[in-house]
Amino acid sequence: MAYTIFFATSTGKTEDVADKLKELLPGTEAKDVDNIGSAADLASAEALICCVPTWNTGADEGRSGTAWDTYAEEIPSMDFSGKSVAIVGLGDSSSYSDYFCDAMEELYTAFLQAGAKIIGKVPTDGYTFAESKSVIDGKFCGLAIDEDNESDLTDQRLADWVKQINSEA
Template identity: 35%
Template sequence: MNTIAIYFGTDTGRTRRVAKLIAQKLGMRAQPPLNINRVSVDAFLANQVLILGTPTYGAGQLPGRSVDLAQESWEEFLPRLQGRDLSGRTVALFGLGDEQKYPSEFVAALSLLRAAVLACGARVIGAWSAEGYSCKASPALIDGRFVGLALDPINQASLSEARIDAWLQQVLDELET
């Protein structure tokens, strides 16, 4: 299996911490995680297997300048992927949000990441059950499953590590199929 590239967007550092934990758990199977604002499109396209992470801002937005981040993030990077070919690549997604404060937008940015990589031809794996969450109306929910791992570090922090472990096992199993 190719090594797994892990890219994330962040402002507060929470998504970076999750990306680092994922990399640690994957060990030699993963490259060190990088903030997407430090990645060129060519470097991104050089990977066959990617894990992409994002928080959700405001009304379901990706991190970026329009939500007053000091640096560029997914919002600025994704348009650079338009028209690029990601066929043959596999992508798994994870997202952070607050399902109590923003129940209708919980991890909604995952749906934007998913749409962008699917439009470029990538295979997306790692859909995650909505069981155990109170959120029922997020754009990131399709048929009772989130389009990637959904984490709530505010209200369900104690569940995050076990969810990451289970999700990573699921992703590794899906990579084999």
């Protein structure tokens, strides 16, 4: 499976995580969604890993505060049938414990509506947070990463998750 990593970043942390994923998946390309031409670029990928930060905490929509917010509106009208999509969300489980990685859910819902096969859901075990819109049926709808408070866990979480998505794709 050939993944393309798509990311958006405000502070550089989401790009750093995308770069770590690129190292774990040799031959994988990473693209900043601020620099792609349109949502059609997303659809042209064989399989997608989408890395999204959460900034607009508590908002009903547009929770990433990045170009992902626009694409999340466009994706549902597109055809992603049969494409594997995995999502990585970044958030702050301490300062924003009530909104931890909320932006993941927007991409999850958008790609689900477009017919994508969502892979890479992870249990909430081992995470400390109060609430997250990205917890669906008892699991995160992707991989939650907290570079602010749990950066020491990031490398192992990414390595385990890459094995998981490769087995699910």
